[in-house]
Amino acid sequence: MEAKTILKEHVSKIAALSDTEFDYFFSHFKPETFKKGQTIITEGQDVDKEYFVLSGCLKTFFVNDEVKMYILQFAMPTWWASDYAALYNKTKATISVDCVSDVELLSLSNNDREKICRELHQAEHFFRWRTNKGYVATQKRLLSFMNNDTKTRYEELLALYPALYNIVPKHLIAAYLGVSRETLSRLYNASK
Amino acid sequence: MEAKTILKEHVSKIAALSDTEFDYFFSHFKPETFKKGQTIITEGQDVDKEYFVLSGCLKTFFVNDEVKMYILQFAMPTWWASDYAALYNKTKATISVDCVSDVELLSLSNNDREKICRELHQAEHFFRWRTNKGYVATQKRLLSFMNNDTKTRYEELLALYPALYNIVPKHLIAAYLGVSRETLSRLYNASK
């Protein structure tokens, strides 16, 4: 399916934009493709874009001083990804984004997002909705982190991303769950 | 300070509303006061409002099957609180909100928020900004949960809410950190 159609279907669920308005909205997005393993946002550098996933899978992650990686999100088609803290506050990235598989994206600069939000009330409405959805999802995940043990969180992850298990290496799943790869391996093999 | 002034100062940092527009915006808010210990949102019930804190302190929290409580947020003056998942999806509350101290609030119904967002582009802009701020803060907290040990998170909490330590009982601080009150007690007394 064409990039424009995918984005239109996604946005029109929430925002009532005329065809002309959507064309204008869409004109601010730029198609980009990356290969598996390529880095899109690097920790410590400037961030000026966010990304809408058309195909493939991104991961957004944080690496601490001991070089341990924690995955905040796997971004699948029609999901959005960036380091939003850095993007909005114009600070250096603390979060990185790279490609779990080959990907097709649409990129949108921070300036252009703010511009179309000013110019089109419905665009502002759409982005309010989108951020709200992310907020609620993150809060739910935080709660799950506090309340559930690793096994429960593992099952939740598979429910949330059923395709994921076959797509990504297990150490990435461990990094999403916040446990060591050894623990995940034992967990997985014990329940067979 | 008057409720209207407090909200106006808060909103005008982000949204350019004329005095007339702000009066209209404000007319959808309803002042409410509660005593320490009173419950504002109860798990399992309907949610139709969100709350802006004028004075005092709220907590939003989740209680699991084993009656263990986890605090998602302490809401201080000019902060907002609700069960946003329930509010937006019109589902029953899974999160409760109650009063850590006597509080003065402004309440806003879900319908009225959506109404003023439709009617005033700048209101929509404000709520997009507000939700984004919450999203970024929650993501940061999630990361801290994955990456930092209890002691570090304890220090982060005191940096985020310097006043809190003297205001709330320690078992609530433990519930925010996601550790037992015994562990927090030992942690605190060891570092003296």
Place this chain on the structure above:
DNA sequence: TTACGAATGTGATCTACATCACGTAACCAA
């Protein structure tokens, strides 16, 4: 096809924190 690095499995140990159990101190309400 070979070969080398990456991904995975599995045992042995270590540790932060939970849980249980109990005692003391603080805070109200009658």
Place this chain on the structure above:
DNA sequence: TTGGTTACGTGATGTAGATCACATTCGTAA
């Protein structure tokens, strides 16, 4: 003031998961 509830401190013990160490398998590039 007294009795009862809630907050807080601290020891003893249990456990999930981290860490280290090594073996095995897989994937990809030469």
